[in-house]
Structures are given as C-alpha cells and as structure tokens.
Amino acid sequence: MRIVGGIFKAKNLKEFSNPAIRPTADKTRESLFNILGERISGAKFLDLFAGTGGVGIEAISRGAKKVTFVDADKSCLDLVKQNIKAVGAESADHELKLSDGLKFLSETNEKFDYIFIDPPYKTDLGQKALKIIFERELVSGTGAAVFETEFDLNSPYAYLYDERTYGRAKLGFYTYKKPACVFAGTFDPVTKGHLDIIKKAENEFFKVYVAVMVNKDKTPMFPLATRLELLNTLFAGDPQVTVVYSDGLVVDYLKKVGTDYYVRGVRNAEDLEYEKKNGELSKAIYPDIKTIYYKADKSLIKCSSSAFKEAYFSGGNYKKYLPKEIIPVTEKALEELKK
Structure with a gap:
C-alpha cells in the first residue's frame, strides 16, 4: 500500500498481517x-x-x-x-x-x-x-x-x-435527497417504463407523487379507477410513493403538495425536445417549476402505454410491457372491457 497522490505521493503505508482485514485498494x-x-x-x-x-x-x-x-x-x-x-x-x-x-x-x-x-x-x-x-x-x-x-x-x-x-x-x-416531486401522466396503463422513471425519482426524492391526470378531451383505454388500482397495486407497501389523481393543471398540483420539482421520462432526443417545449409552457405559468428529465434504460426505449395497446389489439405479447405485479389485475380489467 502507498499514497497515490498529493504531497506524500509514493510514501508506503503499513498493512495488517491479518489477511481477513481488507484495506481500500x-x-x-x-x-x-x-x-x-x-x-x-x-x-x-x-x-x-x-x-x-x-x-x-x-x-x-x-x-x-x-x-x-x-x-x-x-x-x-x-x-x-x-x-x-x-x-x-x-x-x-x-x-x-x-x-x-x-x-x-x-x-x-x-x-x-x-x-x-x-x-x-x-x-x-x-x-x-x-x-x-x-x-x-x-x-x-x-x-x-x-x-x-x-x-x-x-x-x-x-x-x-x-x-x-x-x-x-x-x-x-x-x-441529501430532495423532499418531494410529482410525476404526472395518464398511465393508461402503467408500464415498466413508468416504473423505471419512478424508481429513478425515488433515488433522488424522499416522496414521489404519481399523479394520474384526467383529461376530459381524451378517452383512455382504462377507466380512472382501474388506472389508480394498477398503480396502487404496483406500489403497495412503498412509503415513498403516493398515488393520486388530478383533473387540473400539473402546476396547480405542484403548488398543492408544496414542491417545485416535476419529473419527466425521456426515451430519445425527440422525447426530450417535446418535453422541453412543454416545460417552457409550464414555466410561463409557474416560474418556480424545476423539471427533471430521467432517461429511460436502453432495454425500455420501446416500452410505452401505446406499445402495450398496439400489442394487445394486434394479438401480440402485451404482457412484456407490464410490471409482473400488475399483470393479474390488468388481465381482469381487460376482461371487464370486453363486456
């Protein structure tokens, strides 16, 4: 062992004779x-x-x-x-x-x-x-x-x-972890891609509010109650995640929970460009907003709610897009949609 840098560089250090003791190499x-x-x-x-x-x-x-x-x-x-x-x-x-x-x-x-x-x-x-x-x-x-x-x-x-x-x-x-952030979306349904982003946010924040947004101009595949159930099933027992829904603006919900941090997931350069444009609009409404972009893992680049729907309606393997914890609940919800 020796000192590797600074004023004592190359000076030797004594070691323990006991091989069970492991100094930093x-x-x-x-x-x-x-x-x-x-x-x-x-x-x-x-x-x-x-x-x-x-x-x-x-x-x-x-x-x-x-x-x-x-x-x-x-x-x-x-x-x-x-x-x-x-x-x-x-x-x-x-x-x-x-x-x-x-x-x-x-x-x-x-x-x-x-x-x-x-x-x-x-x-x-x-x-x-x-x-x-x-x-x-x-x-x-x-x-x-x-x-x-x-x-x-x-x-x-x-x-x-x-x-x-x-x-x-x-x-x-x-x-230090930051106190809280909001990750908003339709989650129609929640996928492995969403889970990846939420886990990244959990590493940086003590509390992650996963907000299911209600857009009256859109007709989602799954009703609000189902989307909330899927998320609550996925994060059951995880005290860092709170699942909520909101029919207002994201910036209003940020103010409601007392945080300026807004999380977005991006899969590629096009996603990032799109999210940044939306971020500029949000900042015009709420100047204090701080948007954090998490890049999706390479294995999840093609994982999205849209990909799930495309696979489902074409008879493909839609389950590969879902976290395993919610597959039974999703299967039950899909049966309900057929009625």
Missing part, C-alpha cells in the same frame, strides 16, 4: 480522490471504520484541512498513528477516535465535508451509517458521503448521485 483510493478532485483541499474529512487509515491519510496528502479517523479497534488506530508518522504527516490537523462507528455518528456534533464509509463488507453497517449521517445532517450541503461495498449501493436514506465499480469494490457517492 490503491487503485480504488486513487479513483476516489480523482473524482473528488480539488474539492478535498481545505475540506474536513471523516475516515469512518478507518482500518489502516489509508483513505484519511490520502486526504491529508491532498490538502484536507482536518481528518478524523474513527475505529473501534485500538490496534487499527495504533496502525493509523504509525502510518501518519511513516509518511511524515504528524503536523497535519488530525484526530484519532477509538469508538464504534455508528456510536460516533450518533454522538458527534461535528459536521464534515466528506465522510468515507468502509465497514466490513458482510454487514449492514454502511446503510446504518448513511441513515445516521443524513438524518443528523453530518455532511455539509456541498459535500458527500462515500460508501465502499460489494453489494447494492441504493439507499433509502440518501441520493446516490454517482457510482463506480473496481473489481469487487463498488463506490457510491451520496448527498
């Missing part, structure tokens, strides 16, 4: 700090579950104002102290805390610009740490928490705005 550490870039300079940095202290010492090397190392194992902090001395960073502003990581987060009154979380992989300590960090607002508004794991990076507690993979290791970069 040099390549992963280098990528982490390349992503954070010059923002580390002058930042307050927390190395949680510090281990060898390699990440925190890298932060010192790259100009961090202060680094706090936290570990529940005294032998780890002893090694951190040795590594700080080995690279010649004794004069840097740093602090060593012998503490359980979650306990430290629960009790500290200090706020950090960046928090690096690297617990043992086969635990849920990382997600628990994210929960405490963002509930207690321990990260500055312009900062981030970074979580290293080999498992799923999505978190209900924070907005995962970037992720990278280096072999087994995955790095997730998190900031």
Whole structure:
C-alpha cells in the first residue's frame, strides 16, 4: 500500500498481517480522490471504520484541512498513528477516535465535508451509517458521503448521485435527497417504463407523487379507477410513493403538495425536445417549476402505454410491457372491457 497522490505521493503505508482485514485498494483510493478532485483541499474529512487509515491519510496528502479517523479497534488506530508518522504527516490537523462507528455518528456534533464509509463488507453497517449521517445532517450541503461495498449501493436514506465499480469494490457517492416531486401522466396503463422513471425519482426524492391526470378531451383505454388500482397495486407497501389523481393543471398540483420539482421520462432526443417545449409552457405559468428529465434504460426505449395497446389489439405479447405485479389485475380489467 502507498499514497497515490498529493504531497506524500509514493510514501508506503503499513498493512495488517491479518489477511481477513481488507484495506481500500490503491487503485480504488486513487479513483476516489480523482473524482473528488480539488474539492478535498481545505475540506474536513471523516475516515469512518478507518482500518489502516489509508483513505484519511490520502486526504491529508491532498490538502484536507482536518481528518478524523474513527475505529473501534485500538490496534487499527495504533496502525493509523504509525502510518501518519511513516509518511511524515504528524503536523497535519488530525484526530484519532477509538469508538464504534455508528456510536460516533450518533454522538458527534461535528459536521464534515466528506465522510468515507468502509465497514466490513458482510454487514449492514454502511446503510446504518448513511441513515445516521443524513438524518443528523453530518455532511455539509456541498459535500458527500462515500460508501465502499460489494453489494447494492441504493439507499433509502440518501441520493446516490454517482457510482463506480473496481473489481469487487463498488463506490457510491451520496448527498441529501430532495423532499418531494410529482410525476404526472395518464398511465393508461402503467408500464415498466413508468416504473423505471419512478424508481429513478425515488433515488433522488424522499416522496414521489404519481399523479394520474384526467383529461376530459381524451378517452383512455382504462377507466380512472382501474388506472389508480394498477398503480396502487404496483406500489403497495412503498412509503415513498403516493398515488393520486388530478383533473387540473400539473402546476396547480405542484403548488398543492408544496414542491417545485416535476419529473419527466425521456426515451430519445425527440422525447426530450417535446418535453422541453412543454416545460417552457409550464414555466410561463409557474416560474418556480424545476423539471427533471430521467432517461429511460436502453432495454425500455420501446416500452410505452401505446406499445402495450398496439400489442394487445394486434394479438401480440402485451404482457412484456407490464410490471409482473400488475399483470393479474390488468388481465381482469381487460376482461371487464370486453363486456
């Protein structure tokens, strides 16, 4: 192990003799700090579950104002102290805390610009740490928490705005979730494409209002009650999603729920152009509106309510457009339409 950048570049770090202890690899550490870039300079940095202290010492090397190392194992902090001395960073502003990581987060009154979380992989300590960090607002508004794991990076507690993979290791970069947004449409019916956009919104927002819009000038395939039933079935047990209906303007509903964020899904350049033109009209009515465009996954580019209807009426495989949770309800609704 060695320092890969900054004033202590190429200085060697001592490692544990125990192979069960897994420090962050040099390549992963280098990528982490390349992503954070010059923002580390002058930042307050927390190395949680510090281990060898390699990440925190890298932060010192790259100009961090202060680094706090936290570990529940005294032998780890002893090694951190040795590594700080080995690279010649004794004069840097740093602090060593012998503490359980979650306990430290629960009790500290200090706020950090960046928090690096690297617990043992086969635990849920990382997600628990994210929960405490963002509930207690321990990260500055312009900062981030970074979580290293080999498992799923999505978190209900924070907005995962970037992720990278280096072999087994995955790095997730998190900031605060926004309070709420509205995703409106006819949902005639709701498809895998809609679900994809809603899941993307859930990553960024604590609450997603899925608004079924009632347009008196249109005759949908499914009645309003059915469309609401399909959505409620799909999101049963999901506290982040609230299904509603509205017969007014979208901007009026945004005001009603107290948010400026309006979510739209786009499948291609034509979709984006169309949505931006509509966004200009909405902004003329409601200047505070903030429209967020989520790009559909490549596998769902051709997935839409229109595609479902085309397949159904032509005798094709319409079920492939539907989330599996709503296929039984949709089948029942289709039988009702035949009567």
